[in-house]
Amino acid sequence: MTTVYDVTTWSVPGNPSATPYNDIGLIINSIIADVKSQQTNQASKPGAVVYIPPGDYSLKTRVNVDISFLTIRGSGHGFTSSSIRYNAGNTSSWHEIFPGGSRIRVENTDGNTEAFRVYRTGDPRLSSIVFQNFCLDGVSFSTNQNSYVNGKTGIRFDSANDSCRVEGMGMVYLEHGLVVRDTDALSVSGNFLAECGSCIELTGSGQASKVTDNLIGAGYVGFSIFAEGHMGLLVSANNVFPRGKSSVHFKDCTRSSITANRFHAFYPGMVNFEGNCTENLIGANHFLRQVEPFDPLKPYNNGLDDLFGLVHVAGSGNTVTGNHFSYDVPSGSVTPSGQKPTIILVASGANNYIAANNTISSVAANTVVLDGSTTGTKVLDSGGAGEFVHYTSSYSFRATP
């Protein structure tokens, strides 16, 4: 019994014309069926590895992963910029024009929107599924290559899961790269996820997961890193570049950590807390806010103005320490016009703690602003008295000397 499969040598029983070049989804689903037919002993289901050599594959049929311990692995995330290429004019002299590596073109004809769906009912949760080192390419955003919209999703984990990994992957020109619901101890590390509408969306709930050591940059329509209802998420050592309507967006997350990352954005709301986000740590990150320099994308933004804050805190008991903020926007581009931009906005909540942050700004800025509903925020060494605005009387403040 083999447990090592190669998509280029597998024959689909009863469908000899199926190839991975025509529809790798058919191939991988057939392999999964084979694994299931061979591993029927409840006490011994080790799973398998599906290898995707470098090549140019089309996926027309969604892959349905419903077994634990399956590794789907390629040899190369194969990223190259499709955004630059689609905006480059005549590329007839270019060496190559599309992503490569172990590249799967996401071209569903089965009525589904995902290339891969991980889903199972019953117990236990699916565990230790691994996606590793291949490329999911949405190919095109159809009529407007700068729209970030094509309805395509790379990988969707659609039922509760444990100890899964997405590592070394490339995703490009998908409306949604990776979507994971109700996850536990997920690892998203070492990936190159860029030029997708959204890159990483952790939805529903989650705990004890990590998003570490990635290169990430979404489109202006979506999220670079989104997490909802998470507890104990670690977001660390990522380099998150534009565009993305935010760098990290937490919705109703608690006791999570955003540390030692580098963030670069063209809009406000770089770290954006929505709903009730409590007791999170934002520490030792570098934030850079500039304006869009690329002509084709200058028409777009995330709709937020500069009073929203580069860091927007909603909720109580959060800690913001040891971060550097560079705000580099010409005064004429600040919105609303004539206003001072906000670096850190505490929009709601009690007992937030903001200490030892430094801001360098091209224009006069308010480094910390406290909304009227907030109470007990402590603001220390994070800007001068003239850079601090409070619409509440419940706070403490010590100016940077």
Place this chain on the structure above:
Amino acid sequence: MTTVYDVTTWSVPGNPSATPYNDIGLIINSIIADVKSQQTNQASKPGAVVYIPPGDYSLKTRVNVDISFLTIRGSGHGFTSSSIRYNAGNTSSWHEIFPGGSRIRVENTDGNTEAFRVYRTGDPRLSSIVFQNFCLDGVSFSTNQNSYVNGKTGIRFDSANDSCRVEGMGMVYLEHGLVVRDTDALSVSGNFLAECGSCIELTGSGQASKVTDNLIGAGYVGFSIFAEGHMGLLVSANNVFPRGKSSVHFKDCTRSSITANRFHAFYPGMVNFEGNCTENLIGANHFLRQVEPFDPLKPYNNGLDDLFGLVHVAGSGNTVTGNHFSYDVPSGSVTPSGQKPTIILVASGANNYIAANNTISSVAANTVVLDGSTTGTKVLDSGGAGEFVHYTSSYSFRATP
């Protein structure tokens, strides 16, 4: 001469009945013997790679690794929770009930306690041995599945070593996962080590090593990350979840670093310095202390009370900055009853430095306590005057405003 071995295709000379399913230890020892017989030139011993495809293997005989440059590699750490399963009652309808991937059941019948032992006398130290992406499963804690005791060890490095790697491994239901003595420039990264008595124990001495980007959670009997006599250890970007009697335990360590981690525990003593620990940095970490929510494990704890500190500093010249602490314990569960819990305890030593830490607590807490023997501790912006206790007159203090 091949240097790439597959455990499923190797035949043990003189022992045709040996299979990796019966005893993978015999197989790998035989492969190592073959490598040694083929590589006899002192100037050219490149080593080999031993591949373990996904499968369900038993190890009855300890593997003795006594050559440098050996990679033992699988395709999948295969973690699934055995703790949940053993406590779940009737699991007859479950899809699967055991870990998977490249899974080795540690079932020694040779009188040894380890699945793998790395050991050699003479010079030089063993170098660049790699354990990668397979599963070591202790299977059972015998009569009490919540005891974390079965006498089994996954991997033991038992002589001085250099530049070795343990990466992408899974370990579960072992009394000891990884034990490494006298190490230099070790890398322990990207692993999933959970539901072991202890997960990582770096004993004896060590220098210039790193434990980074792991998901880790030991049992209440042992250590998630333990280091003894280390200098220059970097513990960074790990998500360490319960239980573990500590998250990180240093014994006589110096000039090491614990940064940008997320820690979650059900007991005091999350970062525990024992003996004389000097000039270490604890920075930009998130700490969460709750009480045990899982009925089967509620009877157990690590024996420490809430005066011990979430961070317990013993030794001089340590730095604790930019950390967030969430202490979420019902007042009735604080011990000793009626006492205020301690967040950071400086138990001994001179010139420790504690700055810009924030605590959110469900009960009134002492954020920093200085024992009577301590001198010269500096405590800045780490809590209010009413949250600071000093049994010494030698200190400096500035309250969070």
Place this chain on the structure above:
Amino acid sequence: MTTVYDVTTWSVPGNPSATPYNDIGLIINSIIADVKSQQTNQASKPGAVVYIPPGDYSLKTRVNVDISFLTIRGSGHGFTSSSIRYNAGNTSSWHEIFPGGSRIRVENTDGNTEAFRVYRTGDPRLSSIVFQNFCLDGVSFSTNQNSYVNGKTGIRFDSANDSCRVEGMGMVYLEHGLVVRDTDALSVSGNFLAECGSCIELTGSGQASKVTDNLIGAGYVGFSIFAEGHMGLLVSANNVFPRGKSSVHFKDCTRSSITANRFHAFYPGMVNFEGNCTENLIGANHFLRQVEPFDPLKPYNNGLDDLFGLVHVAGSGNTVTGNHFSYDVPSGSVTPSGQKPTIILVASGANNYIAANNTISSVAANTVVLDGSTTGTKVLDSGGAGEFVHYTSSYSFRATP
């Protein structure tokens, strides 16, 4: 059409005597030529993977990589210390004396100095080239094994490139390990780069790249991590050990981040900013400065004296927060003799921010020194009044209580 090549089974057309043991450069160049001959469709050039099994190979001919999406991959970085061995005297009883794994001896006879050169003209930039998990060994520093000079370079990226990766590699006894010019979104992670003159040199320009989770230690003649003209570089979670004339050297870099690293050095200038370095973050790092303990290397140093600073800031708007500094030098070894060493020197620039750093020193030290040309530096909680020296009147200072 295969896209998976093995150097040990490839035959060079027209050159049947070529083997990877004699000249792996010829083999890989021939493989690249084959990939190019097979992939001629501009719209579909997925690249390939070149596998180097564990073995002892010589490279006499430089490999010229001029296609995107090529992965060159081995099974083992194979580091062992050549420095210890060359200085050990009689090693005739040693088990092995050279590095191993997938080891390539860099022994060019073609007039070139590099083992690998990545270079292409025209559009687009080379993308997603991967070097993974093999060993580049310069073998010898010729007449003086402690000179770190032999004119050899491991890998040189010599034209603009995007989304490339150098991961899990070993490099040893090369004058230059990895040299990358004009890079975008480069990942250098999980490597073991040591005993090279310089380890990582990112030259020309660069953006949005990361150097994370490596073990690194250069020679006294060169750089552990050097970056020039970079924007948005993330240097995080590295363990950088001696020697290296610096741990991290930035030249004209901006808005980059050095966080959560562990640095150990035998000379001043551990983090060295040259030229105009602006708005960078140095946060949550551990610095240890000692004196050279190894007799053969005691004659050497980097030529800087102790007034240069462990951190040497040149440029404006940088942030230095939450770092620990251990300075452990006998008073008789401090230079210039009788002077107090400097921990952080602000040598030039305006509006630098230094907060919440702690220094433990074996001798009286100046924790922060501001040169006469500097303006507006803010120094908070980073040492006592007696440890602060300012040759300018434009600054603000708050002593650690």
